[in-house]
Amino acid sequence: MNGRIGLLSNNWKISLYLLPAIAITLLLVGYGTWSAVAQSFQTIDGEWTIAAYAELFSSDAFFHSLKLTFRVAILSTLLSLVIGLVMTRLLYQLFKDSTWKLLVWIPMLIPHFVAGYLVFLFLSQSGLLSSLLYQIGALENRANFPVLVQEEFGIGIILTYVWKEVPFVILMLLPVYYEIDHRYSEVVRTLGGSNWDAFRTVELPWLLPVLIETSVILVAFVASAFEIPYLLGVTRPEMLPVRAYEWFYNGDWSKRPLAFSAMILPGVIALLLATLSIGAVQKHRLRMIKGRSR
């Protein structure tokens, strides 16, 4: 299509198109990260030191927070993926219709903290589920209702994330489901394979890249989001973003290096996870392309 002159101008065009977005991203992420790392290694007087890290790694509270943060992140991601996948699989025909697809968009419309309020409204000890159980006689007293929000394991936080991310997972998976040639599933069934076989051999290869991308986004998001744990968490142990925010804001500036170093570790873990899994997907994609004789 493009002549020889076209090629040269194409390179210019690509750079011009990408430049604004790249510049902004470099400024926000590149400079932001550098500045955060630098400040984690400095005292407020500007002296270089590893005191903040030494203090973090010697405190049990930090490791409790780290454990809680990643437990919540991984559990809510896995649950959202499984539920989202099952719902997409059963409902994708229905969601082709744009009026039904609006249903999926509705939960996406509200901010996370409002979802947190919903979980509180329905699942707290004096919530609506507890009322319902009392009315049908399954519960004698609201104190008998299990503590699901504002407790140490983070159940309320996990449930909020699952509620909010299942529609996100569905919206990520739907385009893939429309792309899959479902006649292959018929072939698997005709040859005597089960539903599971059809899923594993036909759908999974298509889904895997998106599933991994989605899970990386979700783990990174949950591990660093402040809004829900601030609303539904307890003070001991706190999730890391809340701890970091409080170090950053409350009290004196001498705690600021701690705030930075406390968020750098989950950042590094999330980044490693992303690089590893995206590398794995690249390999898988290459194999898929080679396997096809188009």
Place this chain on the structure above:
Amino acid sequence: MRLFLKGLGKRELATSFMLILFIILFILPFITIGLKSVSVGWRWPALLPNGLSLDAWRSIMKDPKLIESLVTTFKVAFLVVLLNILLAIPAARALSHYTFKGKSIIEGLLLSPILIPGILLAMGLQFTMIQFGIADKMIGVVFVHLIPTLPYAIRVMRAGYERMGSSLYEQASVLGAGLFTRFFTIALPLLLPSIRSLMLLTFVISLGQYALTAIIGGGTVITLPMLYYPYFSSSNDAVIAGFSILFALLPLLFIGFVEVMMRLVIRAVNRV
């Protein structure tokens, strides 16, 4: 044949079960908080409110801080959406229609704002923003709101460009249409659904930011979430419910507004 029908029935049963579950889980809560916001004295263990009243809405609407923050929120979100459109459309065009050296690195870089903790970036940027005088101002808040929105905006637009393909574009360019004619007569109409999704998504994400706004806004840029948290610890359930409904209504209001504006512009353009 009988076996086939039986199999079909089972699948349809599962589908309708899933649909009902979906509606109970994701739609019923909205109806509940809607009801809650106009209720009085709905306490444990009642399943339905004792009475109805608009008191909560009245006290929400009377709060002068709320009206002010509503305006701030809209201004911030509007600018965030606009910047996202301007940045994402050209970037998505380059990523969807061209292959070039180092493309995967660029893709990784553009995705990085949602992989690196936003709260860390905001904390890191704060001191510099103070030095440049844009912290504690709306422009600084708009700027950090690009962190959680831009990667999604690019993604949505890229999918739109990929669906569109390049054949129509090439036809137009063969027929001698310039860059702007091609964009406004072919790309824009075909990309409208993606642009709508982009606007809704980035508006909603901007609307939901508490930590980033608090860190950069420093308590002087008061968006709605800044008020929501204090409300949450107050005791009036109906008021919190009303406030929550407000958060769900704003994106709809925004998209309605955008839709009307777009129709007007299109009509004006057609007349010319």
